[in-house]
Amino acid sequence: xxxxxxxxxxxxxxxxxxxxxxAEDIGSSSVVNTIRNAFVELPASDDVESVLEANKWKYxxxxxxxxxxxxxxxxxxxxxxxxxxxxxxxQDGVLNKNEEKKMLVLNExxxxxxxxxxxxxxxxxxxxxSEPCDGAVDSAxxxxxxxxxxxxxxxxVKVIEEGLAVVLAENPKVLExxxxxxSFSGIGISFGAGRVNxxxxxxxxxxxxxSAARSGDWIDKKVSEATGEPLSQVxxxxxxxxxxxxxxxxxxxxxALDAYYDEMIRYVFDKFATKFLDVKSKFEFPLDIxxxxxxSMPKGFCNKIKKVVGKLKLPFEIRDIRHSSQPRDAVAxxxxxxxxxxxxxxxKGDPNNVESALG
Amino acid sequence: MYFIVNLTKHDVSISDLGVSIxxxxxxxxxxxxxxxxxxxxxxxxxxxxxxxxxVRHDSTYRTLKQQQTVPQPSVDSDQIAKIREAVADEIRKxxxxxxxTNSSSVTEELIKMIGKLNEKIEMLSSGRSSPEKxxxxxxEKESELNEDTLSNIHAKKMNKIGVGSKSNxxxxxxxxxxxxxxxxxxxxxxx
Numbered sequence: 001x002x003x004x005x006x007x008x009x010x011x012x013x014x015x016x017x018x019x020x021x022x023a024e025d026i027g028s029s030s031v032v033n034t035i036r037n038a039f040v041e042l043p044a045s046d047d048v049e050s051v052l053e054a055n056k057w058k059y060x061x062x063x064x065x066x067x068x069x070x071x072x073x074x075x076x077x078x079x080x081x082x083x084x085x086x087x088x089x090x091q092d093g094v095l096n097k098n099e100e101k102k103m104l105v106l107n108e109x110x111x112x113x114x115x116x117x118x119x120x121x122x123x124x125x126x127x128x129x130s131e132p133c134d135g136a137v138d139s140a141x142x143x144x145x146x147x148x149x150x151x152x153x154x155x156x157v158k159v160i161e162e163g164l165a166v167v168l169a170e171n172p173k174v175l176e177x178x179x180x181x182x183s184f185s186g187i188g189i190s191f192g193a194g195r196v197n198x199x200x201x202x203x204x205x206x207x208x209x210x211s212a213a214r215s216g217d218w219i220d221k222k223v224s225e226a227t228g229e230p231l232s233q234v235x236x237x238x239x240x241x242x243x244x245x246x247x248x249x250x251x252x253x254x255x256a257l258d259a260y261y262d263e264m265i266r267y268v269f270d271k272f273a274t275k276f277l278d279v280k281s282k283f284e285f286p287l288d289i290x291x292x293x294x295x296s297m298p299k300g301f302c303n304k305i306k307k308v309v310g311k312l313k314l315p316f317e318i319r320d321i322r323h324s325s326q327p328r329d330a331v332a333x334x335x336x337x338x339x340x341x342x343x344x345x346x347x348k349g350d351p352n353n354v355e356s357a358l359g
Numbered sequence: 360m361y362f363i364v365n366l367t368k369h370d371v372s373i374s375d376l377g378v379s380i381x382x383x384x385x386x387x388x389x390x391x392x393x394x395x396x397x398x399x400x401x402x403x404x405x406x407x408x409x410x411x412x413x414v415r416h417d418s419t420y421r422t423l424k425q426q427q428t429v430p431q432p433s434v435d436s437d438q439i440a441k442i443r444e445a446v447a448d449e450i451r452k453x454x455x456x457x458x459x460t461n462s463s464s465v466t467e468e469l470i471k472m473i474g475k476l477n478e479k480i481e482m483l484s485s486g487r488s489s490p491e492k493x494x495x496x497x498x499e500k501e502s503e504l505n506e507d508t509l510s511n512i513h514a515k516k517m518n519k520i521g522v523g524s525k526s527n528x529x530x531x532x533x534x535x536x537x538x539x540x541x542x543x544x545x546x547x548x549x550x
Contacts, residue, residue, distance in 0.1 A: 012539075023539070030539045033530035060530075062524035070531050107520050112528040144506070148513025157510070174415060183545055204549045333539055337384055340543035341550060 008121030010343040011114050012157075012293060012336030015106065015146065017194030017217065018262045018294055020268045023112045023332035026347035030336065031328040033113060035070045039105050040077050042066045060108050067105060074329070092213045093129040093162075093195030094142040099255035103145070110149050117154035121346040125153040127162040128332060130194050130209030133271040158342050163188045163199025164206045165334030170324050172288035174202075186288040189268070190331055191295035193217050196268050200276065202281070208275050208281075214264045223256040244300030261298075265308040275316050286319035292330035296323065361388040361397050362416040371411055375402045385415065416508060 002014050012023040016037060017165075023032045037056075042048050044064045057072035068076050077086040089095065089102035096102050114124060128143050144157055150157045160168075165188070172186030184204035190197045193216040199209040220238065224231045237253045244261070248254045291302060302321050309318065324330040365371045365380040372379045376392050386399050397403065406412035504512075 025538050025540050028538050029535045030537065032534045032536070034532040034534075035528070035530055056530050058526075060521070060524055060526040060528065062521065069526075069528060103517070103520050104524065107517055108524070108526050108528060109523075112526060140509075144509040144513045145517075147506070147510035148515075148517045151510055151514035152517040168542070168546060169539075171545070174500070204546050301456060326534065329534055329536070333536070337539045337543045337546055340540060341547045344543075344547060 004267040008119045008347060009114075009117065009123070010336065010339035011124050012165075012332045012334065012339050013021070013110070013114065013124055014125040014162075014332040014335060016089060016192055016294075016331070017093055017231065018192070019328070020106075020109050020113075021332040023329065024114075025336065025340065030333060032326075032332050034328075035109060035113075037090055037109075038073045038086055038088050040067045040073045040086055040176075041068045041101070042068060042076070042084065045306045060104065062104060067101060069105060069109070077293045081167050081181070091194060092217075093197075093211065095145060097354050098251045103149075107149055107152075107346055111153065114155070115153065116249050117156075120156075121255070121343060122144055122155055123158060123343040123346060124150045125158040125160060125335040125342065126150070127160050127165045127201040127335055129211040130161045130163055130197050130199060131135065131211065132195075132213070133210045133275075134212050134214070156342070156346060158338060160338055161206055161209045162190045162195075162197035162211075162331055163209050164201055165338070166190050166197075166309065166324065167199060167293070167334065168204065168332035168337045169330040170290040170322075174285055174287060175319075177285060179337055186290060187272075188334075189289060189291050189293075189296075191215055191291065191293035191330075193263075193294060196293075196295075198268060198272050200279070200287070202283075207279055210271055210275055212268055212271060214267050215293075218254065219257065219260045219295070220265060222260050222347065223253060226256050229253050237299065242298040244298060244304040244355065246300075248308065261304060264306055266312065268313055269309055269314065273316075274313070276315050280315050283316060286317040288319050289321045290324060290330075291321065292324035292327045294328055296327050361386060361394070361414070362386070362401075364413045364415055365411070366413055367411055371406060373400060373402045373412075374405060376400050380412075416504060437446050 008025070014021040014023075018037060019034050020037045021032055023030055025031075039060075042065065044061065044066055049061075051057075052066060052068065053241070055072075055154050056174045057075070058069045059072075060067045060069065073086060077084055083126070083177055087099055087101070089099055089105045092096070095106075117124075120335065126146055128139060132139075147157045147159065167184055167186060167188035170188065171184055172188070173181045173183050174185040176182055182203055185202045186200075188199050188201060195211045195213055196215045197209065197211045198205045216238075220231055220234045223229070223234045223238075227234070234253055234257070237251075238257055241248070241251070241254055242257050247258050289305075291305065305321050326333070362385060363380070364385040365382060368382045370379055370381055376388070376396060378388065378391060380386055388403075403412065407414060453516075
């Protein structure tokens with residue numbers, strides 16, 4: 001669908017540890033495009049290029065190397081086990097400080113997915129992790145680098161916390177004491193690969209948030225260590241066999257997955273409960289919890305949370321715990337909602353006065 | 360960088376720095392004056408206090424500390440014992456004849472030499488060698504740039520990454536759902 005030349009675009013971008021996603025409204029639909037956030041490096045030669053082209057594998061060529069991106073990187077890694085290393089630009093929810101090619105890969109992903117901004121009112125909204133409860137991450141550098149990537153392409157940038165993006169995508173509501181309903185109010189939790197992000201929001205604004213590195217990758221690693229099974233096997237079982245409503249106790253991997261999921265949920269809610277005490281007096285009404293993220297995908301996950309949380313003494317009342325309608329896409333869509341709002345404000349205001357329009 | 364802006368419509372002079380800024384103009388003071396002078400300038404502080412000058416970016420180092428470091432001795436007690444042993448061996452190799460030992464001047468000289476040697480050994484073992492000034496400067500605090508400036512710095516960096524590279528990237532999975540526009544409209548009403 002052709003866009004008017006003068007009107008700006010609004011995109012939501014989720015640079016996740018496992019997946020890179022871009023959401024944009026096109027016509028009457030929201031389209032979310034995804035690419036796996038991983039790559040392998042191959043030496044440049046005519047043979048390599050012809051193989052890549054013949055298989056239509058996605059790659060970036062720079063100097064003396066090819067960087068095969070996305071699912072194709074898994075294919076290459078499986079074809080040459082032990083000879084090529086699967087690498088990730090992100091780790092634990094932030095830029096992987098040990099990966100020298102991270103910016104080349106991410107920069108190209110951003111450039112090829114959203115391109116240069118149109119006009120002066122285009123807005124890209126992305127997300128970062130909330131304040132960690134378990135050790136520092138270099139969030140200032142990470143945030144500045146993300147913003148730099150988009151600014152370089154001419155976009156106005158907004159950055160929100162990942163848990164807030166879930167709230168904006170799913171619109172939980174609270175029932176106020178006077179009987180009225182307040183939208184975009186409740187707890188949003190994104191269970192990603194690298195981190196869990198948890199935000200309490202009220203009327204679309206974040207009240208408090210935290211993040212923890214105990215998420216999908218942590219579970220896989222712990223289960224692999226406990227059972228001796230390779231990481232790839234653990235991940236495969238998690239994605240195909242794990243059902244929290246029907247745990248197979250005879251399968252040691254599934255049993256261990258269940259135990260570590262338990263631990264992850266308990267840990268996050270314990271930490272969140274401590275932080276919540278600071279605002280307890282202002283939130284004495286029951287709260288909805290909405291859950292998203294790839295690590296929340298196993299069947300029965302919400303029931304699992306209910307079971308674990310039921311045993312905890314929390315300083316807030318839970319009205320309901322529900323899964324996002326599209327758990328893998330919720331964060332990107334939440335960022336998109338925020339980008340659309342920002343872009344509309346920018347269009348109404350002075351296009352040269354970006355800061356006041358965006359607030 | 361110590362970036363200031365003249366908020367007024369006339370020239371502003373910072374006398375003790377010998378600097379003048381035109382109306383609505385800005386400058387980086389660190390380019391024309393040393394940091395210590397900038398931080399000590401009373402006229403500048405007055406201008407800032409009165410709202411005539413605004414500091415936009417300040418990345419000066421707040422304090423400088425010079426450390427004096429005394430190099431640790433590179434000899435340990437084993438080595439000192441070896442030195443003593445070597446000196447004793449040398450003395451044994453060259454025994455003084457009976458008549459010479461009676462000479463008070465030789466004895467005195469020997470005693471002095473041994474005394475000096477002992478002193479040196481003692482100095483080495485206690486680390487009392489001549490102190491050397493090191494050029495090491497320890498900065499106590501780095502100030503922070505604002506988010507906008509920081510992201511602009513990173514944007515310039517991003518501009519250089521991937522220059523000359525080529526790619527054929529495209530999406531792998533596409534999911535289509537209900538438009539987010541209605542949700543955004545509801546959110547817009549709140550924000």
